[in-house]
Amino acid sequence: MTEVFLTRLDSPIGRIELVADADAVTSLSIEREGVLPHDELPEHRNAVLEVARTQLAEYFAGTRTEFDVPVRLVGTPFQEAVWAELLRLGWGEAISYGALATAVGRPGSARAIGGAVGANPVPILVGCHRVLASDGRITGYSGGEGIPTKLWLLGHERIGFAA
Incomplete structure (x- = not known):
């Protein structure tokens, strides 16, 4: 059995919970209605989580624009292709669902792209907030x-969007 590590941190968008194995962050959750998925468990940190905590704190402070903490993204081949494209986006860059579909070789599949984007296990570290409608x-x-969380993240990165 793989040892699981867990930590939490405060952020401008609410508490964040990070889960990792020995080598990479495997999950990032942002609290919803004051609750995180593993609130009942004590923190159990490792070096990967310490790096992730530091990098997220720097991101929220506006001093970090890219992450290099290792993440483990496990999903279907389609999901993994979408997440790989999201990793290519930098601070302040946005992409449409349609353009993302084209980038992964599935033009016209914007709805499926939306499902893959929503299934991203490590939001913020893999910038799924940077995906907007074609308009x-x-x-x-x-x-x-x-949406309020996405609005904060977009504003933080100065990404423009249509009202």
Whole structure:
């Protein structure tokens, strides 16, 4: 059995919970209605989580624009292709669901792209908040409190969007 590590930190968008194995962050959750998935468990940190905590604190402070903490992304081949494209986006960059579909070789599959984006196990570290509708609108966000969380992240990175 693989040892699991866990930590939490406060952020401007609410408490964040990070889960990792010995080598990489495997999950990032943003609290929803004051609750995190593993609130009942004590923290059990490792070196990977310490790096992730530091990098997230720097991101929220505005002094870090990219992450290099290792992440483990496990999903279907389609999901993993979408997440790999999201990793290519930098601070302040956005992409549409349609453009993302084209980038992974599945033009016209924006709805499926939305499902893969929403299934991202490590939001923020893999910038799924940077995906917008083709007209620049915000269509949803599955992390934290939803659209208000996405609005904060977009504003933090100075990413413009349509109202």
